[in-house]
Amino acid sequence: xxxxxxxxxxxxxxxxxxxVLARLVGKQQISELTFYHFVTGITIGSIAANMAGSxxxxxxxxFAALVTFVFLxxxxxxVSLQSRPLRKLIQGEPTVVIHNGKVLEENMxxxxxxxxxxxxxxxxxxVFDISQVEFAILEPNGHLSVQLKSQYRPxxxxxxxxxxxxxxxxxxxxxxxxxxxxxxxxNNLSEEWLMQELEKKGVHTIxxxxxxxxxxxxxxxxxxxxxxxxHVTDISDKEV
Numbered sequence: 623x624x625x626x627x628x629x630x631x632x633x634x635x636x637x638x639x640x641x642v643l644a645r646l647v648g649k650q651q652i653s654e655l656t657f658y659h660f661v662t663g664i665t666i667g668s669i670a671a672n673m674a675g676s677x678x679x680x681x682x683x684x685f686a687a688l689v690t691f692v693f694l695x696x697x698x699x700x701v702s703l704q705s706r707p708l709r710k711l712i713q714g715e716p717t718v719v720i721h722n723g724k725v726l727e728e729n730m731x732x733x734x735x736x737x738x739x740x741x742x743x744x745x746x747x748x749v750f751d752i753s754q755v756e757f758a759i760l761e762p763n764g765h766l767s768v769q770l771k772s773q774y775r776p777x778x779x780x781x782x783x784x785x786x787x788x789x790x791x792x793x794x795x796x797x798x799x800x801x802x803x804x805x806x807x808x809n810n811l812s813e814e815w816l817m818q819e820l821e822k823k824g825v826h827t828i829x830x831x832x833x834x835x836x837x838x839x840x841x842x843x844x845x846x847x848x849x850x851x852x853h854v855t856d857i858s859d860k861e862v
Contacts, residue, residue, distance in 0.1 A: 625677055632681055636674035639685060640666070643692040658713055659763075662695050713762050720758035723771070733760055744768065789838055796834035799847065809836060820844065 643666070669691060673684040702709035717729050719740060730740065740758070743766035749755060754774040759767045779786050793805045795816060806813065816834070819842050825831060833845045 628677055629675065632677070633674040635681065635685075636670045639673070639688060640670045643688065646692060646696060662691075666691060666695070715762060716767075717760045718757060719760050719766075720752060720755045723753040723755055725752065735760055740766070787839075792835040792837045792843070794833065794835045795842075796828055796831045798833075799829040799831060801828055811836070 666688065669684060669688045672679070673681055673688060676684065698712055702712050717733050717735075719726055719730050719733075719735060725737070725740070730736070744750070744752070744755070744758070747766070747768050749768055749770070754770055755768060756771045757767075757769040761767055793809055794802055795805055795809075795811070796802065801813065801816075803813075806816065817828075820826070820828070820831070820834070823844050825844065825846065830846055830848070831844060832847045833843070835843050837843070
């Protein structure tokens with residue numbers, strides 16, 4: 623029983639430590655998962671797992687190892703921000719794999735990127751004909767950036783000479799039944815105005831609202847927790 627309690631305590635301690643240290647490492651660890659970031663994340667997780675489950679080893683030396691590794695990871699990130707050559711060394715650099723419709727086999731070989739990998743990534747981006755590609759660049763995080771030749775790119779309003787209006791990011795006013803007062807102030811709106819608009823839509827309390835957001839044109843979008851739909855389309859293979 624003592625071992626069970628000890629394991630529970632160590633697991634809780636490892637969870638909290640990992641949560642705090644992960645916040646220190648920053649969002650880049652997930653948002654730009656290069657091979658370096660992948661290995662770093664796996665190593666940090668492995669050390670934390672040992673801290674939780676290795677009951678025959680004192681928790682503090684493992685915690686010290688975890689803190690040291692996270693510190694070195696943060697230091698490497700800081701150094702890479704200050705030095706472009708070191709950033710390339712640590713994180714890698716982009717590699718051109720298609721130029722003017724021609725596959726650069728030598729560059730693909732250097733990155734161990736197969737033709738199947740290339741074709742799969744192109745298809746995911748809606749490209750089925752390599753001859754339409756001006757540039758395809760393999761990014762350090764493994765994503766493939768594709769630029770089509772100008773004659774194959776979708777026409778934009780600018781190409782067609784069509785004037786457009788500014789579209790900002792909608793501002794959330796209610797999320798999960800909770801009022802976001804800071805966003806009301808930022809948009810020069812009042813709670814009274816919001817309640818009046820909700821009343822117009824048949825909503826009587828903020829708690830009924832799953833999401834309410836206002837766009838740059840002043841249009842209020844409201845989604846209720848209870849949508850009261852007559853029929854919801856099921857796209858699964860389940861038999862009704």
